[in-house]
Amino acid sequence: MKLNRSIFWIFPLLVLALPLVLNQYLQYVVNLILVYILVGVGFNIVVGNLGQLAFSNVAFFGIGAYASGILTTQLGMPWWLTVIPAGLCGALAGCAASIPALRGVRLFYLAIMTLAFGELMRWLYIRTPGLTGGSMGLTVPEPAVFGWMLTTEYHKFYVFLFIVVVVVIATSRLLESRIGRAFLAIKNDENAAAAMGIPTGQYFLLAFALSGFVVGIGGSMYAALVGHLSPEDFDLIQVILHFAIIMVGGLGSLIGSILGSILITATPEVIRHFEWLVGSEEWIFGVSIIVVILFLPRGLSSLLAKVNSIFKDRYYRN
Amino acid sequence: MALLTVTNATVQFGGLIAVNQVSFGAEPGKVRALIGPNGAGKTTLFKAIAGEEQLASGTIHFQDQAIHTLTPHEISARGIRRTFQTGGLFGELTALENVLTGLHTQIPSSFGGLLANTRSAKAVEKAATKKALKLLDLMGIAHVAEQWARDLSGGQKRMVEIVRALATDPPLLLLDEPAVGLAPPVRLELMNIIRRLVDEENIGVILIEHAIEFVMTVSDTIMVLNNGEVIAEGAPEEIRQNKDVLEAYLGR
Numbered sequence: 001m002k003l004n005r006s007i008f009w010i011f012p013l014l015v016l017a018l019p020l021v022l023n024q025y026l027q028y029v030v031n032l033i034l035v036y037i038l039v040g041v042g043f044n045i046v047v048g049n050l051g052q053l054a055f056s057n058v059a060f061f062g063i064g065a066y067a068s069g070i071l072t073t074q075l076g077m078p079w080w081l082t083v084i085p086a087g088l089c090g091a092l093a094g095c096a097a098s099i100p101a102l103r104g105v106r107l108f109y110l111a112i113m114t115l116a117f118g119e120l121m122r123w124l125y126i127r128t129p130g131l132t133g134g135s136m137g138l139t140v141p142e143p144a145v146f147g148w149m150l151t152t153e154y155h156k157f158y159v160f161l162f163i164v165v166v167v168v169i170a171t172s173r174l175l176e177s178r179i180g181r182a183f184l185a186i187k188n189d190e191n192a193a194a195a196m197g198i199p200t201g202q203y204f205l206l207a208f209a210l211s212g213f214v215v216g217i218g219g220s221m222y223a224a225l226v227g228h229l230s231p232e233d234f235d236l237i238q239v240i241l242h243f244a245i246i247m248v249g250g251l252g253s254l255i256g257s258i259l260g261s262i263l264i265t266a267t268p269e270v271i272r273h274f275e276w277l278v279g280s281e282e283w284i285f286g287v288s289i290i291v292v293i294l295f296l297p298r299g300l301s302s303l304l305a306k307v308n309s310i311f312k313d314r315y316y317r318n
Numbered sequence: 319m320a321l322l323t324v325t326n327a328t329v330q331f332g333g334l335i336a337v338n339q340v341s342f343g344a345e346p347g348k349v350r351a352l353i354g355p356n357g358a359g360k361t362t363l364f365k366a367i368a369g370e371e372q373l374a375s376g377t378i379h380f381q382d383q384a385i386h387t388l389t390p391h392e393i394s395a396r397g398i399r400r401t402f403q404t405g406g407l408f409g410e411l412t413a414l415e416n417v418l419t420g421l422h423t424q425i426p427s428s429f430g431g432l433l434a435n436t437r438s439a440k441a442v443e444k445a446a447t448k449k450a451l452k453l454l455d456l457m458g459i460a461h462v463a464e465q466w467a468r469d470l471s472g473g474q475k476r477m478v479e480i481v482r483a484l485a486t487d488p489p490l491l492l493l494d495e496p497a498v499g500l501a502p503p504v505r506l507e508l509m510n511i512i513r514r515l516v517d518e519e520n521i522g523v524i525l526i527e528h529a530i531e532f533v534m535t536v537s538d539t540i541m542v543l544n545n546g547e548v549i550a551e552g553a554p555e556e557i558r559q560n561k562d563v564l565e566a567y568l569g570r
């Protein structure tokens with residue numbers, strides 16, 4: 001099958017028409033997918049591109065979400081003005097999370113330390129009720145953009161889509177450049193990367209900060225989407241979800257992060273949609289992850305690369 | 319100006335002295351071979367020069383500046399490039415991207431320029447790609463440019479690694495057993511390439527190699543290491559005659 005590069009434009013354009021065919025609930029699910037696309041894209045930078053077993057992603061997500069929540073409730077800022085600050089808070093958390101790695105912590109040790117970071121943040125959300133509402137959670141006002149309220153899921157969709165497209169394109173440009181090459185070089189062989197003149201420490205910091213920024217923006221969108229944040233939203237189950245997104249999608253693949261978030265986010269919702277399946281969400285979800293990884297160890301992105309080579313050069317490695 | 323001067327370099331791993339009071343120099347336009355039995359400390363000496371291992375004592379100067387206090391990427395940026403005894407290539411990158419990584423310090427695109435995908439950022443990347451392809455072509459491996467490095471044959475991997483190390487025209491090249499696993503004709507080719515680089519580009523090469531005929535043919539000076547110590551140094555013919563060397567290394 002011959003595919004033209006224009007597919008990369010036509011597909012997003014078709015997405016624009018989604019609100020015409022979706023009800024509010026399904027639109028909510030699509031919006032949630034958009035949130036998790038940023039979660040996956042950001043997480044993949046550290047795990048798939050830099051090659052580090054760092055699970056601080058949920059911390060970035062929560063920090064981004066609470067940053068937006070706190071800025072809107074405490075300072076009365078309109079939501080859209082909090083998106084970039086939420087990303088910056090995530091980036092700052094990324095810098096903090098890179099400290100163990102910069103000190104030479106790797107593999108399982110890095111995994112447990114970064115998991116601990118996530119749990120520490122959750123403890124912090126509970127223990128600072130003045131800011132976060134504690135375990136009661138934080139109710140986020142309806143998101144506003146340039147004075148307009150995003151009252152329906154359809155409104156949110158267009159704003160989210162715009163943000164996601166901008167962030168994904170920006171990320172893709174960085175990953176396709178000398179910066180992305182440096183990340184992969186570090187993943188493949190840190191010593192050899194340094195021997196190429198790559199300041200590996202700086203690139204660790206950059207990857208974590210970038211990851212935190214992207215995921216932080218995802219968190220900000222999450223706050224706007226659900227309207228209520230509670231510490232349980234950012235627990236260890238979330239870690240598994242984030243991990244599943246990039247594993248199912250494809251490690252180190254931008255398009256994989258997108259496919260993974262679609263599958264992982266939509267599956268439980270779709271199951272819930274069919275009455276006769278209600279109650280089997282968990283095991284269907286678990287089994288589908290196992291099946292995908294079993295038959296597509298390199299994730300859904302590898303399937304796409306097999307379908308057509310046009311996806312290969314740009315979005316697929318391995 | 320001396321290219322490289324190693325003075326009384328010592329590297330220790332706990333109680334083990336891997337490199338013991340080693341002194342030598344490297345000059346432009348010359349191949350200095352480093353030979354010795356397994357575990358003699360050859361690779362460790364390379365790592366010390368490249369900044370991957372700390373010196374317990376001694377100094378290393380490159381172009382008259384102390385480098386033994388610098389980090390590996392700083393030393394690399396100064397102009398010392400190396401290949402690795404094993405691995406070394408970035409398997410998930412193509413041959414071309416591997417060479418582009420070698421050019422990393424010469425791709426000055428700014429972060430903002432990359433984000434905005436500016437004309438200058440694109441131009442810089444394009445120029446680097448052109449240069450990398452030309453270098454691959456010079457070594458006769460342009461046809462593998464788009465292949466994943468991990469799918470290349472042993473010989474192709476070696477060549478890509480050498481191209482990558484040479485991409486920035488470094489004044490000093492450290493080659494750690496480049497001929498291992500190469501078929502005789504490829505070995506010969508590699509030998510010619512090294513000689514051409516040294517004679518025509520005037521770069522300095524330090525070569526670790528077990529293939530003794532290879533070393534004898536290509537080197538100007540040979541230094542023999544045993545248990546971390548220099549036991550002999552001289553022209554290939556002298557080394558061939560040296561009694562200690564025959565005992566320690568050639569096993570005759």
Ligand SMILES: Nc1ncnc2c1ncn2[C@@H]1O[C@H](COP(=O)(O)OP(=O)(O)OP(=O)(O)O)[C@@H](O)[C@H]1O
Nearest residue numbers: 331334336354355356357358359360361362363403
């Ligand atoms: N990181 C390390 N920690 C402890 N000991 C080490 C380390 N690296 C090397 N050694 C030891 O130092 C000695 C020298 O090793 P080195 O790799 O330099 O030898 P070599 O001359 O390159 O040998 P070969 O020809 O087998 O490559 C060996 O005894 C080795 O076991």
Ligand SMILES: [Mg+2]
Nearest residue numbers: 360361362403
């Ligand atoms: Mg060695």
